[in-house]
Amino acid sequence: MIARLAAFLVLLAAAAAFPLFAGKYPVTLLQEILIWGVFAMSLDLLMGYAGMVSFGHSAFFGVGGYVAALALTAYPGTLSALALPPLAAGLAALVIGFFSIRVSGVYFIMLTLAFSQMFYAVAFQAAWLGAEDGIVGVPRASVVGINLAQPMSFHLYLVALVALGALFLWRVVRSPFGHVLQGIHENESRMQAVGYAVNRYKLLAFVIAGMLAGVAGALYTQLVGSITPDAFLWTTSGEALLMVIIGGTGTLGGAVLGAGAFILLQSLVSSYTERWMLILGLTFILLVLFAPGGIVGALRGRVGLRA
Amino acid sequence: MNRMTRRTFLGATSMAAAGTAVGPWVLRAQAQGAPLKIGVVLPYTGVYAVLGESITQGMELVFARENWTVAGRKIEMIKEDDEMKPPVGIRKTEKLIDSDKVDILTGPVHSGILMGMRDKVHNSKTILIVSNAGADVISRERCSKWIFRTSFSNWQPNWPMGGWVAKNVAKEVFLVAPNYQAGKDMMNAFKETYLPAGGKVVAEDYPKLGETDYAPYLTKIKQSGAKAVYCFFSGSDAVNFVKQFDQFGLKQSIKLTGAGFLTEPDVLPAQGKSALGVITGHFYTPLLDNPVNKKFVADFKAKFGGKSPDGFAVQGYDTAEVIIRAVKAVNGNTQDKDKLVAAIAKTEFDSPRGRFRFDPKSHNVIQPFIYIREVREVAGGLNNVPIDKVADVTDPGTGCTLPA
Numbered sequence: 001m002i003a004r005l006a007a008f009l010v011l012l013a014a015a016a017a018f019p020l021f022a023g024k025y026p027v028t029l030l031q032e033i034l035i036w037g038v039f040a041m042s043l044d045l046l047m048g049y050a051g052m053v054s055f056g057h058s059a060f061f062g063v064g065g066y067v068a069a070l071a072l073t074a075y076p077g078t079l080s081a082l083a084l085p086p087l088a089a090g091l092a093a094l095v096i097g098f099f100s101i102r103v104s105g106v107y108f109i110m111l112t113l114a115f116s117q118m119f120y121a122v123a124f125q126a127a128w129l130g131a132e133d134g135i136v137g138v139p140r141a142s143v144v145g146i147n148l149a150q151p152m153s154f155h156l157y158l159v160a161l162v163a164l165g166a167l168f169l170w171r172v173v174r175s176p177f178g179h180v181l182q183g184i185h186e187n188e189s190r191m192q193a194v195g196y197a198v199n200r201y202k203l204l205a206f207v208i209a210g211m212l213a214g215v216a217g218a219l220y221t222q223l224v225g226s227i228t229p230d231a232f233l234w235t236t237s238g239e240a241l242l243m244v245i246i247g248g249t250g251t252l253g254g255a256v257l258g259a260g261a262f263i264l265l266q267s268l269v270s271s272y273t274e275r276w277m278l279i280l281g282l283t284f285i286l287l288v289l290f291a292p293g294g295i296v297g298a299l300r301g302r303v304g305l306r307a
Numbered sequence: 308m309n310r311m312t313r314r315t316f317l318g319a320t321s322m323a324a325a326g327t328a329v330g331p332w333v334l335r336a337q338a339q340g341a342p343l344k345i346g347v348v349l350p351y352t353g354v355y356a357v358l359g360e361s362i363t364q365g366m367e368l369v370f371a372r373e374n375w376t377v378a379g380r381k382i383e384m385i386k387e388d389d390e391m392k393p394p395v396g397i398r399k400t401e402k403l404i405d406s407d408k409v410d411i412l413t414g415p416v417h418s419g420i421l422m423g424m425r426d427k428v429h430n431s432k433t434i435l436i437v438s439n440a441g442a443d444v445i446s447r448e449r450c451s452k453w454i455f456r457t458s459f460s461n462w463q464p465n466w467p468m469g470g471w472v473a474k475n476v477a478k479e480v481f482l483v484a485p486n487y488q489a490g491k492d493m494m495n496a497f498k499e500t501y502l503p504a505g506g507k508v509v510a511e512d513y514p515k516l517g518e519t520d521y522a523p524y525l526t527k528i529k530q531s532g533a534k535a536v537y538c539f540f541s542g543s544d545a546v547n548f549v550k551q552f553d554q555f556g557l558k559q560s561i562k563l564t565g566a567g568f569l570t571e572p573d574v575l576p577a578q579g580k581s582a583l584g585v586i587t588g589h590f591y592t593p594l595l596d597n598p599v600n601k602k603f604v605a606d607f608k609a610k611f612g613g614k615s616p617d618g619f620a621v622q623g624y625d626t627a628e629v630i631i632r633a634v635k636a637v638n639g640n641t642q643d644k645d646k647l648v649a650a651i652a653k654t655e656f657d658s659p660r661g662r663f664r665f666d667p668k669s670h671n672v673i674q675p676f677i678y679i680r681e682v683r684e685v686a687g688g689l690n691n692v693p694i695d696k697v698a699d700v701t702d703p704g705t706g707c708t709l710p711a
Contacts, residue, residue, distance in 0.1 A: 025406035032398060124487055124516070131488030133442055134393070136422040136449070220394070225426050228393040228419035235392070267398060270388050274351045 008166075016159045019152055027155065028223075033263050034162045035219045037256035040243040041169055042212035047241075048250025049173050050205045051185030052101070056112030058236035059096060059119045060089040060210040064217025065227040066123065069135035072222070076141030081148075081218065089214020090207050092119075097206035101199055104188070113234055120232035134228030138221055148222065158219055165212055169252055172208065181205055246287055248294025257295045342383040343634060343641065346403030348396055348414030348424070349438075351388040354542065357573055358416050358619050359388075362438050364611055365623025366413075368603075369631060371610070377631050378639030389415055396420035397427065404433050410641040411436065413626050418442035418489065428453055432644055434651070438626045439619065443492060443702070446671035450707035453644075455651055455670045457625040457663075459590060460702040461489055462496040464566045467677040467697035468537065468588040469500030475695075476562050476586070477534030479509050483524060483548075484539040486513035493539040493566055501537075509533040521548050525555045536561055541568035546577045553581035562586065567691075570682050572617040575689050582682045582689060590674045590700075591618045591660045592691040600659035621659050625672075628663070629654050669704035676700075 015034065019027045039061055046052040064085040071080030100111040123129050130136070140148040148154045172178050180201050183191045192198050221227045230236070239262065247258025265283065270276035291298035347366070349359035363386065375382045385407050389396035396415055403409045404427065412428060412435045415421055421440035428435040429451040437445065437456040445451075446460045472480060480501065484490030490513060498508065509531045512524050528536060536557075540548045545568065552563055558581075567589025570582050593604050593615050603624065607616040616624075629651060634641065636650040655664040661675025677700045680691035 023406060025402050028398065028401050028405070032394075121515075127488060130422075133418050133422045133444070133488065137426055224394070224397050224423060226393070226397075226423045228423065230393050230419060266395065267402065271385075271402070274388060276388070277352060 012159065012163050016156055019155050027151075029263065029267060031155065031158055031223055032220075033256070033260045034158060035216050035223060036240070036243060036259040036263060038162050038165045038219070039213055039216035040240045040247070040255035040259045041166060041252050042209040042216065043237075043240045044244045044249065044252055044255040045169055045173065045181075045205060045209045045212075047244055048252075049178060049185060050181040050202060051188075052104075052202065052206070053109055053241075054100075054112045054206075054209075055109045055234060055237050055241070056096065056100075056114070056116035057209070057213055057240055058232050058234065059112075059116035060093055060213035061217040061220070061236060061240075062116075062119055062123065062227075062229075062232035063092045064089040064214030065221040065231050066129060066135065066217075067214070068218035068221040069138045069227045070129075072138050072141055073135065076139050078141075078143045081141055081143045081222065085218035086211040086214040089217065090211040092214075093207045093210025094203070097203045097210070101202040101206060113237075116232055116234060116237060120229055120234075123229040123232055129229075132229060134226055134230075135221075136226040138225050138227070140222050140225075154222070158223070161215065161219060165215060166252065166256070169212065173252065177201070177204070242284065244294075246284065246294055248296030251294070251296040254294050254296035261295065340380060340639075342381040343377060343411075343630075343639070344383050344385060344407060344409040345630065346400075346407060346409035346412045346414075347384055347386045348389045348399050348403070348412065348420070349386070350391045350416055351386065353391055355391050355416055358439065361573075361617055361619035362416075362623035362626075364607070364614075365616065365620035365625075366438075366627040367623075368607055368610060368620075369624055369627035372606075373631055377634045378637075380634070380639050385409060389417065389420055391417050391420075393417065393419045393423045397423040400424045400427050404428070404431050409433070411630055413438050413630075415440055421445060422449070425449055425451065425454065434644065434647060436626050436629060436651070438622045441489070446666075446669040446702045446704050446707060448706040450669050450671075450704070450709060452648060452670075452709050455629070455665060457629060457672050458622040459674065460671055461492050462702055463674050463700050464568075464588045464590065464677055465493045465496035465539070466499055467700055468564065468566070468679070469497045469502075469506065470504045471588070471679055471695065471697065472497075472535060472537060472564055472586075473501050473504035473506035476564060478506050479533050480506060480535045480537050480564075481509050481528050481531050481533035481561075482511035482537055483528070484513060485516040485518070485544060487516055490516075490539055494537075497537055517544065519547055521551045522555070525551060525557060528561065529555070529557060533561060536563050536565075538563070538565040538569065540565070541571070542574065545569050545571075545574045549574075549578045549585060550581045558584065567591075567618065567680070570680075570691055571619075572615060573619075575682070575691075579689070583684065585682045586694075587680055587682075587691065588677045588697075589618060589680060589691070590677055591621045592678055592680050592693055593617070594685070594690055594692055595659065595661075595678070597657075597659070597661070599657045603659040616659075625658050625660075625663055628656055628658065632656060666701050666704065668709070669702060669707045670709065671702045671704065674700040 043057045046054050067088040068085040071084045096115045124132055146153050243258035243262045244255050246261050248254030265280050269279050351359050370382050387399035412433050416439045418440045435454045439458045441459050441461040443460045443462050482494045484494050564586040567587045569587050570585050632654045633650040637646050641647055666673050676696040676698055678693045679695040681694050683692045
């Protein structure tokens with residue numbers, strides 16, 4: 001427990017200090033990995049703990065991103081950067097979740113997918129959302145008194161938010177609530193029989209995951225300075241799904257590792273060969289065959305890491 | 308726990324050695340006389356890979372002609388696959404700017420990627436020569452001193468067509484385009500000249516992007532009494548629409564016209580004889596009768612296994628030609644970026660599409676001609692035969708003020 005906390009703090013310090021000894025591009029890569037890490041972790045809460053494989057998680061990433069873009073353009077400030085995006089994403093999750101959690105398995109995948117594609121269709125056509133060009137030129141505002149236009153303050157802000165998100169999720173999965181979610185994953189009807197209001201638990205998990213995905217979307221908008229309808233596209237959900245599986249389902253930390261592996265493969269290998277997807281695909285197949293528990297699963301066997 | 312074996316030790320030390328060996332070399336590369344680095348952000352995988360490939364081939368044709376050197380500097384193309392995804396394209400742009408420190412950036416195909424790249428290049432004062440994406444705003448409200456465009460703005464191929472269709476085809480037209488902003492922009496550009504010329508838009512309809520069954524729309528077109536259809540479709544949409552228009556039997560009574568993408572060489576073979584007689588506006592067709600184009604078509608076919616060049620290849624060709632001429636004009640000194648920008652803005656030459664020059668107001672290409680082309684069967688198969696042309700089509704550039 002203490003060793004884990006220490007490891008977390010060391011990693012955190014390393015991430016925070018990264019810009020001091022790395023170039024601009026590696027820093028951007030790290031920032032993207034962290035953002036996608038939060039997004040993948042929030043999906044892992046659904047997939048790995050509650051057993052809800054959602055193919056529509058991009059909806060919340062996109063809502064967070066778009067709300068941040070609209071709000072920051074109109075009123076640059078703390079509220080626009082920190083509060084509105086997760087609230088809007090949470091609201092979207094409440095509505096989508098209300099309908100989707102009533103079904104499970106393939107039907108759940110299809111419903112969530114359909115909802116996210118609806119968001120995509122709206123964003124792609126609505127002129128007030130910039131249609132297919134998206135919203136561009138989003139400023140980095142001053143948040144809680146820190147001027148995020150400074151690259152280093154933005155980096156620290158991002159690392160801090162990601163760390164808070166990770167700690168929060170870690171608390172959630174270890175709480176009684178988290179154990180109920182895992183119970184639902186193992187045997188939903190038994191949990192119902194025991195007397196748990198299963199649907200309420202599932203909906204709450206869905207909303208929490210949605211809000212964190214919204215935070216990731218908002219961070220992404222601030223990192224890049226723009227957001228496009230592609231954020232809503234099912235491929236965004238698919239990539240997050242891959243990250244979770246590569247890293248190790250149901251481990252939270254694995255989601256971040258998976259995000260790192262995916263983005264590094266995508267960015268570095270594709271600079272050398274156009275057939276990078278082949279390499280990504282082979283890596284994926286090898287991982288699933290020889291390390292079904294993902295990166296974390298493989299590490300556990302070697303370094304004696306425990307669940 | 309793993310113990311460090313000899314092999315892992317050797318691996319680690321050789322990696323470290325490689326790192327120290329490469330470090331100074333990377334630093335030196337920025338000096339003068341070093342290679343001229345051109346960063347290319349284009350789709351090289353997925354459905355749009357054919358566009359990325361054509362643009363790249365057009366560029367390579369020019370660079371190969373110059374033996375891959377310009378003003379004493381070796382030309383180095385750093386190609387990055389943007390996968391047609393804005394996050395990836397923007398990440399690759401940052402890599403090229405910050406890590407590779409490219410002298411000139413070029414691409415992309417996707418307007419969303421261009422919009423994301425815009426602030427990155429504007430703030431870092433990196434020169435970007437847009438080789439496809441047609442978002443009008445890049446020549447208007449969101450123009451930049453550092454951004455040039457050799458391809459087109461979405462407005463350009465459509466605006467001349469309005470007047471031409473009103474005069475030569477029909478005064479009653481039905482408009483169809485995919486339901487997204489670019490589709491609507493193109494229809495509006497058409498109306499800008501069609502309505503003043505006495506034309507009447509009977510109706511307009513916007514099917515969803517990627518529609519496979521156009522039957523409901525074709526029924527409406529049939530009942531509307533329109534004498535002609537003006538449309539914008541590209542890729543698989545263009546194939547489906549043109550084929551179904553023919554299968555529905557509308558071709559005999561209603562003339563099909565549209566923006567040039569409708570019958571470009573990437574879709575024409577799949578459309579087959581259904582495309583015969585379709586009239587479109589575009590800045591290029593391989594059949595243009597000028598010496599530069601004849602040489603371009605012959606060289607392109609010789610270099611790329613008989614492949615006939617398309618508009619995309621011309622965009623790549625002109626982009627490379629602009630780079631070569633501008634870098635020569637500053638004697639290879641790309642450090643003084645203001646001078647290089649001025650040199651690019653002044654670049655003028657004979658391109659396969661006609662006399663190439665930029666609009667100093669917006670840094671967007673002035674189309675020497677928008678050619679009105681009709682699909683006909685000529686020796687060797689279907690092709691876009693030029694039947695008329697409108698000269699000097701310049702984007703209005705509304706809202707763009709470039710610093711002097």
